[in-house]
Amino acid sequence: MSMKEFVETGGSVLLIVLTLVQVAPIRINPWSAIARTIGKALNADLNEKMDANEAKTARYRILRFDDEIRHKMRHSKEHFDQIIEDVDTYERYCQDHPRFPNGKAVSATDNVKRTYEKCKDENSFL
Incomplete structure (x- = not known):
């Protein structure tokens, strides 16, 4: 597996995991947390x-x-x-x-x- 394939696969897996966590009934929303952090910095x-x-x-x-x-x-x-x-x-x-x-x-x-x-x-x- 090349580095490019690893990054692409890792990025896809991360995207899927973050999306699943967002939908989870635990009410953890990583997208909101990321957006809030970026907003505070900006x-x-x-x-x-x-x-x-x-x-x-x-x-x-x-x-x-x-x-x-x-x-x-x-x-x-x-x-x-x-x-x-x-x-x-x-x-x-x-x-x-x-x-x-x-x-x-x-x-x-x-x-x-x-x-x-x-x-x-x-x-x-x-």
Whole structure:
């Protein structure tokens, strides 16, 4: 058996096995797994850009909220909860991406957290 025949036969056998596994009632679908892996690889740059945009948007909302706090504007607990979620998203992204410029919001996130705890302790949300 030549190498060409071996590859052709092996490829055919692999194709048949993968197709049978896909049809099997165990719900293992290798084609979907392969397509998902290829899709993730092809979209990695796009996903990274989307994650960075989400982090930048969260940072913008944090900075704006911090400005409002510093101007003595009061907020509801729900609004604080949303900003705390933004802080978590932003800090997680910064931790996972050490080259991302984080110095812009460090004091703002600290102030938001501190003010949130104060409002929670004093029950002084809007």
